[in-house]
Amino acid sequence: MHDNPIGATVLGYPRIGPRRELKRAVEKYWAGALDEPALHAAAADLRARAWRDLGYLDSIPGNTFSFYDHVLDTTVLFDAIPERYRRLGLSPLDTYFAMARGTADVAPLELTKWFDTNYHYLVPELTLDTHFTLAGDKPLADYREARALGVTTRPVLLGPVTFLLLAKPAPGSPDEFRTLDLLDDLLDAYADLLARLAEAGVDWVQLDEPAFVTDRSANDLAALRRAYDRLAELPTRPRLLVASYFGDLGDALPVLADTAVEAIAVDLVAGPEAADRVPTITGLQHKILVAGVIDGRNVWRSDLRAAATLCATLLGSADTLAVSTSCSLLHVPYDLDAEPDLDPTVRARLAFARQKVAEVVLLGRVLSGDGVDVASALAASGEEVRHGLATARRDDTVRARLAELRPSDRARAPYAERVEAQAGLGLPPLATTTIGSFPQTPEVRRARADLARGTIDQDGYDALMRAEIERVIRVQEDTGLDVLVHGEPERNDMVQYFAERLDGFAHTAHGWVQSYGSRCVRPPILHGDVTRPAPMTTRWSAYAQSLTARPVKGMLTGPVTILAWSFVRDDQPLSDTADQVALALRDEIADLEALGLRVIQVDEPALRETLPLREHHHKPYLDWAVGAFRLATGGAAAATQIHTHLCYSEFGEIITAIDGLDADVTTLEAARSDMEVLTDLAAIGFSRGVGPGVYDIHSPRVPPEDELVHRLRAALTAVPADRLWVNPDCGLKTRGYAEVEPALRNMVAAARGLR
Numbered sequence: 058m059h060d061n062p063i064g065a066t067v068l069g070y071p072r073i074g075p076r077r078e079l080k081r082a083v084e085k086y087w088a089g090a091l092d093e094p095a096l097h098a099a100a101a102d103l104r105a106r107a108w109r110d111l112g113y114l115d116s117i118p119g120n121t122f123s124f125y126d127h128v129l130d131t132t133v134l135f136d137a138i139p140e141r142y143r144r145l146g147l148s149p150l151d152t153y154f155a156m157a158r159g160t161a162d163v164a165p166l167e168l169t170k171w172f173d174t175n176y177h178y179l180v181p182e183l184t185l186d187t188h189f190t191l192a193g194d195k196p197l198a199d200y201r202e203a204r205a206l207g208v209t210t211r212p213v214l215l216g217p218v219t220f221l222l223l224a225k226p227a228p229g230s231p232d233e234f235r236t237l238d239l240l241d242d243l244l245d246a247y248a249d250l251l252a253r254l255a256e257a258g259v260d261w262v263q264l265d266e267p268a269f270v271t272d273r274s275a276n277d278l279a280a281l282r283r284a285y286d287r288l289a290e291l292p293t294r295p296r297l298l299v300a301s302y303f304g305d306l307g308d309a310l311p312v313l314a315d316t317a318v319e320a321i322a323v324d325l326v327a328g329p330e331a332a333d334r335v336p337t338i339t340g341l342q343h344k345i346l347v348a349g350v351i352d353g354r355n356v357w358r359s360d361l362r363a364a365a366t367l368c369a370t371l372l373g374s375a376d377t378l379a380v381s382t383s384c385s386l387l388h389v390p391y392d393l394d395a396e397p398d399l400d401p402t403v404r405a406r407l408a409f410a411r412q413k414v415a416e417v418v419l420l421g422r423v424l425s426g427d428g429v430d431v432a433s434a435l436a437a438s439g440e441e442v443r444h445g446l447a448t449a450r451r452d453d454t455v456r457a458r459l460a461e462l463r464p465s466d467r468a469r470a471p472y473a474e475r476v477e478a479q480a481g482l483g484l485p486p487l488a489t490t491t492i493g494s495f496p497q498t499p500e501v502r503r504a505r506a507d508l509a510r511g512t513i514d515q516d517g518y519d520a521l522m523r524a525e526i527e528r529v530i531r532v533q534e535d536t537g538l539d540v541l542v543h544g545e546p547e548r549n550d551m552v553q554y555f556a557e558r559l560d561g562f563a564h565t566a567h568g569w570v571q572s573y574g575s576r577c578v579r580p581p582i583l584h585g586d587v588t589r590p591a592p593m594t595t596r597w598s599a600y601a602q603s604l605t606a607r608p609v610k611g612m613l614t615g616p617v618t619i620l621a622w623s624f625v626r627d628d629q630p631l632s633d634t635a636d637q638v639a640l641a642l643r644d645e646i647a648d649l650e651a652l653g654l655r656v657i658q659v660d661e662p663a664l665r666e667t668l669p670l671r672e673h674h675h676k677p678y679l680d681w682a683v684g685a686f687r688l689a690t691g692g693a694a695a696a697t698q699i700h701t702h703l704c705y706s707e708f709g710e711i712i713t714a715i716d717g718l719d720a721d722v723t724t725l726e727a728a729r730s731d732m733e734v735l736t737d738l739a740a741i742g743f744s745r746g747v748g749p750g751v752y753d754i755h756s757p758r759v760p761p762e763d764e765l766v767h768r769l770r771a772a773l774t775a776v777p778a779d780r781l782w783v784n785p786d787c788g789l790k791t792r793g794y795a796e797v798e799p800a801l802r803n804m805v806a807a808a809r810g811l812r
């Protein structure tokens with residue numbers, strides 16, 4: 058029998074700090090206002106604070122801190138740095154940041170979604186000649202740092218097979234090259250690291266293999282078996298916990314159970330079906346099963362009595378049962394105690410990272426049978442959850458509208474008819490535009506903060522916003538863009554802005570969650586029925602259109618993205634919630650049309666990221682996701698040109714759904730992925746307007762005109778000029794005007810030259 062050193066644990070913890078301290082420190086370093094020792098000191102403070110928060114757990118995860126991204130950390134740890142970054146001659150830290158952000162001369166690594174979350178990772182770029190070697194000591198240093206503070210941690214590493222499955226062959230690699238071909242070489246490097254960790258006194262290591270909650274081939278499963286047979290047989294190593302999350306391991310669970318690893322973590326929140334299969338897998342009888350029963354991705358309090366009952370059904374399925382969050386708490390805010398102003402009826406339903414740790418600890422006490430009377434706490438938890446659901450906001454009017462919907466409400470006029478009606482826009486071939494936002498200058502951010510503090514009144518704030526919108530319009534006219542935007546200076550975030558104007562949402566002051574690098578978002582909390590009490594965007598869009606004769610796009614965020622980037626109620630189907638949001642947007646589009654706007658963009662950058670990880674769940678999701686978009690846009694007149702935008706995802710799996718959105722123009726991220734999405738669009742006969750992003754806005758680099766011409770020529774091989782749009786790959790909010798203006802001038806010049 059195992060003792061149970063894992064007991065109660067979590068699979069990871071937020072790393073940005075309770076007040077985004079990491080963001081501020083890293084951005085000061087990038088700006089030259091903080092030196093490297095000071096940056097490392099700030100990071101050490103954040104790590105120490107996290108270890109204190111986790112001190113009540115039986116096993117504390119370590120090595121969860123990252124300056125930018127844990128996948129990038131793994132790339133650097135095993136020296137898989139592409140040669141173009143080595144040639145820069147920078148320090149190790151600056152080389153790391155160059156891979157993440159690019160430089161004036163070198164583009165960054167591709168950025169894409171971390172499974173179906175709103176976190177983004179940097180895609181490792183490997184070649185047939187990549188040789189892995191242990192080039193760093195970050196996991197060791199992290200462990201020793203914790204020990205010096207009296208804390209024993211369980212280092213967390215990205216598993217070797219998932220690392221290779223997330224990686225992509227570098228451009229120019231042979232067609233037959235597969236990243237899994239490098240597995241044996243990578244395992245040598247992991248073996249070296251595990252031996253060094255064991256020598257340092259590490260007892261447990263967590264290896265994350267979330268790639269196996271997706272559909273995997275027999276070859277992938279064989280690689281998983283080979284990897285853990287090899288690592289488990291090392292003569293000197295810590296004990297191994299292999300963790301999965303975001304879904305059910307499926308066929309990978311018995312594979313792992315047949316290896317000699319000591320523990321396996323399963324996600325029973327996103328993959329509840331695993332609970333029925335666990336008792337049937339005999340290999341688990343000799344392992345610790347870590348049951349992920351506390352939701353690590355949403356903010357609702359757990360019904361601890363139900364979670365304890367589920368755990369009880371698993372007793373005897375494994376040698377020992379431990380309890381955990383379903384995934385890392387990276388995906389939820391730090392601390393509910395920082396939100397005293399939330400509506401008490403909503404607040405009572407919530408648990409953030411620190412509160413979820415407390416939930417895990419309480420469940421651990423139940424499992425350990427330590428004699429403490431926790432029955433009353435469990436009963437209270439269940440009663441409070443049920444009471445919270447009973448008091449959730451209900452609106453019978455929106456429910457009645459949903460009940461009366463007809464298929465025709467989700468359909469527009471045929472595309473050919475719309476093209477003819479939209480000819481009056483007078484747009485040239487290779488029409489130029491941007492995705493929506495313009496730089497949020499310090500002055501804009503300061504005005505928003507001053508309004509919140511009451512140091513300026515609403516009239517003063519509105520005057521500043523009008524001045525900034527006029528500036529944005531004049532910049533675009535001077536640059537020569539064909540379809541303009543108002544720049545969104547009044548918007549704090551593309552989802553939060555709308556959530557603050559819709560009933561059914563709650564909002565936090567400090568509920569920040571990392572999206573990528575130093576970029577953090579504050580997801581709204583969708584807790585009840587959604588309705589629109591008043592127009593949300595009409596005033597600013599109409600003002601912008603009044604300043605110019607060129608068409609200005611009304612800018613809206615789509616229903617799927619509003620859900621994906623919020624914490625969403627889990628007491629009704631997502632399809633119903635999405636349709637409620639879609640009705641609010643449908644009404645907004647009608648109001649924009651009434652004011653004379655003839656181009657309206659409904660952004661759905663999250664359409665791909667919310668795609669279920671198993672293929673057999675794709676169609677039901679895409680049916681309601683596409684249906685919600687079409688409900689939002691289905692009332693638009695044929696003469697209204699509807700745009701949508703998608704970004705930073707692998708689009709191939711949803712290419713038919715993109716077509717199904719029936720937008721007149723679809724803009725997509727394409728710069729980092731070398732326009733590969735156009736091949737997929739051409740293959741399905743996509744026949745409407747498309748704007749593949751011609752440059753990456755997440756880098757400060759200004760693309761030269763000839764580079765943009767090259768990309769557009771490539772695009773023209775798949776899309777005719779009258780349907781090809783020219784635009785950056787995402788909004789310009791995080792850039793400065795010093796970069797934006799020359800980049801847009803080069804983009805417009807490239808388009809005009811090709812016309």
